[in-house]
Amino acid sequence: MTDSKKTLVVDPLDLAAGNGLMNRRLFLNSALVGGATLATGGSAFAQEAIVGEGQEEWTLMPGDDLPEYGDVSRYEKGRVKRFVSEPVGLATAALGARTPLHMLHGTITPSGLHFEVTHHGIPDIDPDRHQLVIHGMVKQPFKWGVEQLENYPTVSRQYFLECSGNTRVNWAEPKPDQNFMYMTHGLVSGSEWTGVPLSTLLDECGVSPDAKWVIAEGGDSGSLARSIPIDKALDDTMVAIYQNGERLRPSQGYPMRILAPGFEGNISVKWVRSLHVTDQPVMSRFETSKYTDKLHDGKSLQFSLEMDVKSVITRPSNAVSLEKKGMYEITGLAWSGRGKVAKVEVSADGGRTWADAVLEPPIQSKMLTRFRIPWMWEGRPSILQSRATDEFGRVQPSRAALMAARGKQAYYHYHAIHSWSVNARGAIRHVYA
Ligand SMILES: Nc1nc2c(c(=O)[nH]1)N[C@H]1C(S)=C(S)[C@@H](COP(=O)(O)O)O[C@H]1N2
Numbered sequence: 001m002t003d004s005k006k007t008l009v010v011d012p013l014d015l016a017a018g019n020g021l022m023n024r025r026l027f028l029n030s031a032l033v034g035g036a037t038l039a040t041g042g043s044a045f046a047q048e049a050i051v052g053e054g055q056e057e058w059t060l061m062p063g064d065d066l067p068e069y070g071d072v073s074r075y076e077k078g079r080v081k082r083f084v085s086e087p088v089g090l091a092t093a094a095l096g097a098r099t100p101l102h103m104l105h106g107t108i109t110p111s112g113l114h115f116e117v118t119h120h121g122i123p124d125i126d127p128d129r130h131q132l133v134i135h136g137m138v139k140q141p142f143k144w145g146v147e148q149l150e151n152y153p154t155v156s157r158q159y160f161l162e163c164s165g166n167t168r169v170n171w172a173e174p175k176p177d178q179n180f181m182y183m184t185h186g187l188v189s190g191s192e193w194t195g196v197p198l199s200t201l202l203d204e205c206g207v208s209p210d211a212k213w214v215i216a217e218g219g220d221s222g223s224l225a226r227s228i229p230i231d232k233a234l235d236d237t238m239v240a241i242y243q244n245g246e247r248l249r250p251s252q253g254y255p256m257r258i259l260a261p262g263f264e265g266n267i268s269v270k271w272v273r274s275l276h277v278t279d280q281p282v283m284s285r286f287e288t289s290k291y292t293d294k295l296h297d298g299k300s301l302q303f304s305l306e307m308d309v310k311s312v313i314t315r316p317s318n319a320v321s322l323e324k325k326g327m328y329e330i331t332g333l334a335w336s337g338r339g340k341v342a343k344v345e346v347s348a349d350g351g352r353t354w355a356d357a358v359l360e361p362p363i364q365s366k367m368l369t370r371f372r373i374p375w376m377w378e379g380r381p382s383i384l385q386s387r388a389t390d391e392f393g394r395v396q397p398s399r400a401a402l403m404a405a406r407g408k409q410a411y412y413h414y415h416a417i418h419s420w421s422v423n424a425r426g427a428i429r430h431v432y433a
């Protein structure tokens with residue numbers, strides 16, 4: 001039994017920054033897990049034990065038969081789900097399904113919860129009739145079905161995928177958007193992708209030394225097309241056929257997609273059917289009217305493909321408020337489109353002081369990294385923020401710095417520090433700080 005009135009005694013040596021941020025060493029040496037810290041004062045989480053429980057009906061009879069394809073508990077079905085936008089006309093608008101980041105742990109997004117952006121709906125592709133062709137500036141064009149692709153040596157790597165429209169409401173909205181965080185940040189997910197390196201297939205075709213771009217075209221009705229720089233195509237880009245150990249889901253591009261690690265999601269063309277090797281980009285509407293960044297002077301940045309360094313606190317967040325004073329774990333995700341996350345700092349006082357969070361290994365290039373730090377909330381109004389730095393020294397900017405650099409008219413590639421204000425009752429709101 002815990003005594004909820006006893007106050008938590010915090011060793012001042014354990015404080016890492018202002019307003020109750022604790023030294024991450026509390027996690028590293030498992031002092032918290034040992035109970036010494038959390039048990040005092042009654043943690044914010046534990047409940048009193050009631051003797052005599054444990055005879056629920058499921059303990060009294062045999063359970064169900066085994067399904068051939070497993071599913072989540074029926075109690076989770078309504079609770080853990082993607083958040084799907086209204087279908088507003090397939091021809092012009094993109095449909096989005098957002099990952100419930102605040103409900104997930106670790107870094108791998110369950111396939112059924114991977115975010116999805118689809119401009120023309122999900123095609124119902126028969127894998128026996130779908131083929132990928134490589135043509136254009138090559139010695140010999142070739143084509144492959146998914147069964148033929150499987151004969152090649154494959155690679156399996158964990159990568160994040162983020163739509164460059166993720167968090168875009170924060171550019172323009174003068175008032176901070178109060179939708180729950182999955183609406184502002186849920187267009188990012190992490191998976192293990194298995195596929196054939198695109199370089200293997202290009203080598204087989206014999207790419208001309210004058211080639212500069214590979215134009216990928218999808219097999220959906222709108223034939224979404226994007227130009228991939230040849231260096232990226234020959235580097236870590238793959239034709240993915242598996243996600244988290246099983247064939248791609250229809251939402252993710254079944255039976256094959258481009259996966260261009262660390263680049264904006266739009267270029268990872270799903271349901272890919274054609275790769276045209278050329279010396280010029282195709283200038284499709286997805287790289288002219290869309291996915292370009294309008295600057296102060298009315299000019300636009302085009303082909304800003306590599307995603308910036310970014311992070312967000314997923315718990316607590318405006319979707320998960322605090323119920324009472326006590327010790328909490330602040331946790332979230334950080335990522336960089338260029339490489340590994342090197343550091344995540346957390347502030348509980350609106351950026352006046354910062355403490356280093358623990359980064360949970362393995363820390364992988366172009367993949368989500370989980371961070372965590374203990375926080376003693378003493379019931380004071382607080383502003384929680386996270387700031388990521390990648391291995392190249394790129395630091396996640398404040399919103400003011402990002403707006404100063406890129407202007408207010410931008411739409412894509414928002415990646416500034418996100419701020420959660422906690423009031424004295426523990427209610428959490430998104431604020432600009
Ligand atoms: N063929 C095709 N590929 C596509 C899209 C599409 O509509 N059609 N949407 C793109 C966009 S905008 C993004 S952000 C990513 C999303 O990938 P996901 O749905 O697997 O998360 O796919 C990209 N690839």
Ligand SMILES: [Mo]
Pocket residue numbers: 117162163164165265266
């Ligand atoms: Mo996107």
